[in-house]
Amino acid sequence: MPVTVTRTTITTTSSSSGLGFPTTVGSPRALTQPLGLLRLLQLISTCVAFSLVASVGAWTGAMGNWSMFTWCFCFAVTLIILIVELGGLQARFPLSWRNFPITYACYAALFCLSASIIYPTTYVQFLSHGRSRDHAIAATTFSCIACVAYATEVAWTRARPGEITGYMATVPGLLKVLETFVACVIFAFISNPYLYQHQPALEWCVAVYSICFILAAVAILLNLGDCTNMLPVPFPSFLSGLALLSVLFYATALVIWPLYQFDEKYHGQPRRSMDASCSSSHAYYVCSWDRRLAVAILTAINLLAYVADLVYSARLVFVRV
Template identity: 85%
Template sequence: MPVTVTRTTVTTTTVASPGLGSPTILGSPRALTQPLGLLRLVQLLSTCVAFSLVASVNAWVGFTGNWCMFAWCFCFAVTLIIIIVELGGLQARFPLSWRNFPITFACYAALFCLSASIIYPTTYVQFMSHGRSKDHAIAATAFSSIACVAYATEVAWTRARPGEITGYMATVPGLLKVVETFVACVIFAFISSPSLYNHKPALEWCVAVYAICFILAAVAILLNLYDCTNVLPIPFPSFLSGLALLSVLFYASAMVLWPLYQFDEKYGGYPERWKDSGCRNSHSYYVCLWDRRLAVAILTAINLLAYVADLVYSARLVFVRV
């Protein structure tokens, strides 16, 4: 929103923030003294400290280290952009819908920091020798956890309440879309090795399921972020219900086929971890293939549950509309 400056007089605009009980001041440094502004400062500081501690001792190696460093840097950069936009009152000039963008990012950031807070200590920190580098890594994990809590708190504060008129991404189905796409991205990271699936058509089908469902959910998110849901030839709630139903059916098939062909010996799978020679090392920053198979199976189940919940909420939207 605009900021009008007349000599030494500054006119600011205030808007109510869902769930905060007090207005947020836009286009003024006082925006940072409001509850949501202070929370974003905590997010900015904690992510900055996390990646700075790790970078200062070069304590990030391999896939897991790169993932965690990306998570912290990405969250820091976008949080800084959000703060600058609100301080300058530039919401109207921002290319994405401001009703949907901040909470969408906050949900993604909470998931990114959560994954980094789990992956970094379990696959990297515990294998480090005692010293300055390990101390920095432990401190970075603590700040990553703080950031996760801060982003999750923003989601809880700003999500839609019953009866509120707000953006779709602030509703439960919208937040579930974020979870679905994030989990799919983690699945893609674990199946980056083609040897996990290129020897069986059933496993290739599972990979196709992950890709198709990710694209459909991403399209739904982008339509809301760009405020162009009216371009669809059918009502948006009906589109969401059809998308959720199709995704549930696809993921149900993957939930059966992926574990069957990865862990059943009759179908060429490996039911026991020790049979994977890459998993026998006591310490390795590389995630072995059997662990990747198991991780994908668990993530497939998580996403299936998310799509089922999405289908239930989306069906309710259609029912209410009718």
């Protein structure tokens, strides 16, 4: 059966919000539309979250700093998006407005989700009962609200079958966001070189995470900058090749990382009790064995994401006749 290659062009129009509701550009009425109200909720919930924490100084260590950064960053970017839409400045925005809002909303949902999990598990549970703990619990609640609000925006503005939209609103585009975010979390867990420098095979895994992250980030930046036509090959073909390469690379990492980290034949530690750093609970700290396990799980998650990405991307390129 012959196979022909077609190039699929994904574009968008600026007259629709992607929600089935008309948008009022450059007018205060935009805030009364469903998407505007949703972004107001995002703005308020992230503002309340970091304000509650800042008022009592309830953040310490890398995990607390990450949560605080997440809420401040999401508040600032959401405020910028609201200002751009109220001022009708989409055409002057340096990035593609077809792709930027949903890309940011997807990242913000993942960021707030991570903060909603990390902050209470690595910080709040170690606080003594009192005003600081109450503020921290309330901040976690508002972080969860923000996560739901951002996820709702992604669900509402993503591409529907047959709809003309930007690439980042499609399933492969959203998967690119997930892939890069998971890779960033992996980098956070392997920030200590001790976890992989003793074995060349583990260094290969780190190289896999880095290479695949860079390729996915390039694909996102090309879309945000409307530069996909600068590639020497059609963009859908580039996406399919990227996804295939990443699947192959991650498949090797999924085998090698657990094998060299948890198999005694390769000087691994199959049981958590064998790691002296996990002998006691420490606030703001994740022991080495837990880091190794987290990386193994995240590697499997990213492999599944890349497989789904490959399937969807291939459908943009190959059409069986």
